[in-house]
Amino acid sequence: xxxxxxxGHKNPDTDSICSAIxxxxxxxxLGVDAEPVRLxxxxxxxxxxxxxxxxxxxxxxxxxxxxxxQVILVDHNERQxxxxxxxxVRILEVIDHHRIANFETSxxxxxRAEPVGCTATILNKMYKENxxxxxxxxxxxxxxxxxxxxxLFKSPTCTEEDIKAAQELAEIAGVNAEEYGLAxxxxxxxxxxxxxxxxxxLDSKVFAMGNYQVEVAQVNAIDVLDILARKEEIEEAxxxxxxxxxxxxFLFVVTDILNSNxxxxxxxxxxxxxxxxYNTPISDRTIVLxxxxxxxxxxxxxxxxxxxxxxx
Amino acid sequence: xxxxxxxGHKNPDTDSICSAIxxxxxxxxLGVDAEPVRLxxxxxxxxxxxxxxxxxxxxxxxxxxxxxxQVILVDHNERQxxxxxxxxVRILEVIDHHRIANFETSxxxxxRAEPVGCTATILNKMYKENxxxxxxxxxxxxxxxxxxxxxLFKSPTCTEEDIKAAQELAEIAGVNAEEYGLAxxxxxxxxxxxxxxxxxxLDSKVFAMGNYQVEVAQVNAIDVLDILARKEEIEEAxxxxxxxxxxxxFLFVVTDILNSNxxxxxxxxxxxxxxxxYNTPISDRTIVLxxxxxxxxxxxxxxxxxxxxxxx
Numbered sequence: 001x002x003x004x005x006x007x008g009h010k011n012p013d014t015d016s017i018c019s020a021i022x023x024x025x026x027x028x029x030l031g032v033d034a035e036p037v038r039l040x041x042x043x044x045x046x047x048x049x050x051x052x053x054x055x056x057x058x059x060x061x062x063x064x065x066x067x068x069x070q071v072i073l074v075d076h077n078e079r080q081x082x083x084x085x086x087x088x089v090r091i092l093e094v095i096d097h098h099r100i101a102n103f104e105t106s107x108x109x110x111x112r113a114e115p116v117g118c119t120a121t122i123l124n125k126m127y128k129e130n131x132x133x134x135x136x137x138x139x140x141x142x143x144x145x146x147x148x149x150x151x152l153f154k155s156p157t158c159t160e161e162d163i164k165a166a167q168e169l170a171e172i173a174g175v176n177a178e179e180y181g182l183a184x185x186x187x188x189x190x191x192x193x194x195x196x197x198x199x200x201x202l203d204s205k206v207f208a209m210g211n212y213q214v215e216v217a218q219v220n221a222i223d224v225l226d227i228l229a230r231k232e233e234i235e236e237a238x239x240x241x242x243x244x245x246x247x248x249x250f251l252f253v254v255t256d257i258l259n260s261n262x263x264x265x266x267x268x269x270x271x272x273x274x275x276x277x278y279n280t281p282i283s284d285r286t287i288v289l290x291x292x293x294x295x296x297x298x299x300x301x302x303x304x305x306x307x308x309x310x311x312x
Numbered sequence: 313x314x315x316x317x318x319x320g321h322k323n324p325d326t327d328s329i330c331s332a333i334x335x336x337x338x339x340x341x342l343g344v345d346a347e348p349v350r351l352x353x354x355x356x357x358x359x360x361x362x363x364x365x366x367x368x369x370x371x372x373x374x375x376x377x378x379x380x381x382q383v384i385l386v387d388h389n390e391r392q393x394x395x396x397x398x399x400x401v402r403i404l405e406v407i408d409h410h411r412i413a414n415f416e417t418s419x420x421x422x423x424r425a426e427p428v429g430c431t432a433t434i435l436n437k438m439y440k441e442n443x444x445x446x447x448x449x450x451x452x453x454x455x456x457x458x459x460x461x462x463x464l465f466k467s468p469t470c471t472e473e474d475i476k477a478a479q480e481l482a483e484i485a486g487v488n489a490e491e492y493g494l495a496x497x498x499x500x501x502x503x504x505x506x507x508x509x510x511x512x513x514l515d516s517k518v519f520a521m522g523n524y525q526v527e528v529a530q531v532n533a534i535d536v537l538d539i540l541a542r543k544e545e546i547e548e549a550x551x552x553x554x555x556x557x558x559x560x561x562f563l564f565v566v567t568d569i570l571n572s573n574x575x576x577x578x579x580x581x582x583x584x585x586x587x588x589x590y591n592t593p594i595s596d597r598t599i600v601l602x603x604x605x606x607x608x609x610x611x612x613x614x615x616x617x618x619x620x621x622x623x624x
Binding site: 097099102107109111112113114129300 | 410426613
């Protein structure tokens with residue numbers, strides 16, 4: 001088989017980077033010429049994980065078709081979150097743990113989605129199913145992905161399977177999951193050095209919801225007020241992005257990883273949808289999302305339901 | 313967990329019926345209250361298989377939401393091939409071997425598609441993964457599904473995995489795959505008693521291809537000329553369906569299961585696309601599709617590519 005590129009979503013998070021590396025390692029073990037690549041810059045958390053486990057930084061690509069005919073997607077499926085020329089290549093496989101939307105192929109493929117908290121949890125199973133041992137450094141990266149996606153097992157997306165996989169992987173990697181995890185999350189939560197533009201695009205995804213285009217960015221923080229102090233310039237950056245991408249709504253979510261709460265800055269003509277979704281008033285462009293830490297489970301489904309109703 | 317209905321596509325074929333039964337049996341073994349149901353009438357081949365292995369006929373449903381909140385799809389994913397009120401229920405899982413299109417969820421789910429020839433081949437793996445032995449009569453049904461989808465292992469969709477699964481299942485079921493398979497295919501290929509309306513809807517699916525709506529029906533035959541003798545009335549039936557469903561193209565494919573060739577009757581304003589796809593002239597509304605036996609692998613992708621290009 002000719003060469004295959006494996007990548008996660010744009011604005012990659014730790015799962016998108018580490019699962020691409022982990023799945024490429026498995027594929028290579030199975031005789032496939034696979035290379036992990038990335039569709040964007042790294043955040044501080046992922047940098048910390050790669051450094052901790054001595055992993056090579058995957059190459060940055062803007063397009064896939066100039067170099068390969070076939071790709072494998074990890075940690076995403078929605079077209080607008082994938083490489084720009086996704087329509088010009090054949091998607092051989094998808095390994096993911098998100099909803100399925102805006103995804104279409106003309107040929108059958110291997111598609112494996114499971115409702116677990118992290119792609120790496122599925123990959124841990126696939127290593128076993130293929131009788132391949134997870135290498136020590138890859139185990140560390142997969143553990144990092146699970147800790148990142150589950151906010152150290154506190155997110156409502158975290159399942160028993162994620163916890164079990166993390167325990168196995170921590171043992172192989174030779175680290176204490178809790179200690180290492182907190183250090184990694186803290187490395188990612190230090191956003192003081194980031195520009196506003198970086199802040200709103202670090203972990204940001206665009207979703208098609210009915211006839212509406214919605215972008216939801218999320219950052220983890222230890223000190224939420226530190227970020228809210230920059231509200232004015234963040235708002236301006238959100239407005240610029242809305243104009244540029246013709247969005248109906250932009251939600252910038254700051255999640256307090258120690259207290260498992262979030263505050264969001266809301267911009268766009270459909271801001272009122274967020275008030276309706278959480279039955280909470282927006283005050284001065286800001287809304288408190290009590291107990292919300294998961295974009296996937298606590299934000300996207302509620303917004304999608306309202307926008308789909310509005311589209312009918 | 314509350315009750316779950318499991319079903320295959322409309323105009324069910326042997327895989328859609330038998331895989332629904334087989335997966336419901338596995339789910340029940342795992343403690344889930346699952347019932348296999350069907351979205352349409354049985355063809356002669358499936359009737360033969362159910363009778364042969366003493367299986368109960370799954371109940372016919374028109375809508376799912378009045379009785380359950382959750383469903384599992386087997387052997388399909390495209391919305392227009394599923395139950396009419398699919399948007400009113402939650403799709404918990406999909407087990408399939410087709411391309412993915414016109415499918416969207418608001419929540420994460422278990423989605424398992426593999427590029428093999430038959431859903432039952434994937435289910436055979438899932439029985440093993442869950443440590444559950446396939447019951448003797450269920451093995452017979454799963455074998456029937458594989459023989460049906462692979463035209464007794466002759467279709468280009470048939471993989472090594474399908475052949476291996478069929479061998480295992482034939483052993484459990486206590487039948488000779490080749491002998492039983494030919495008898496089953498022949499039972500399905502006797503279409504002399506069918507009305508024209510039944511003939512064109514027995515195994516028919518509607519596909520969204522770019523901005524176009526295309527229906528492709530397929531029947532297996534021992535004597536192709538027997539069916540072509542009814543060309544006039546078949547054409548009229550195709551035209552009625554085109555008007556009713558506002559289709560751009562209807563392809564009625566008659567597959568000679570002994571010689572692995574097909575002839576198609578073509579109707580609709582986009583008939584010329586079929587000539588382009590196979591670089592073969594349509595003569596008197598009929599086109600010979602040399603060596604074509606698989607709708608999934610040899611018809612849908614080539615038509616999709618052209619219609620997608622036309623939609624840009």
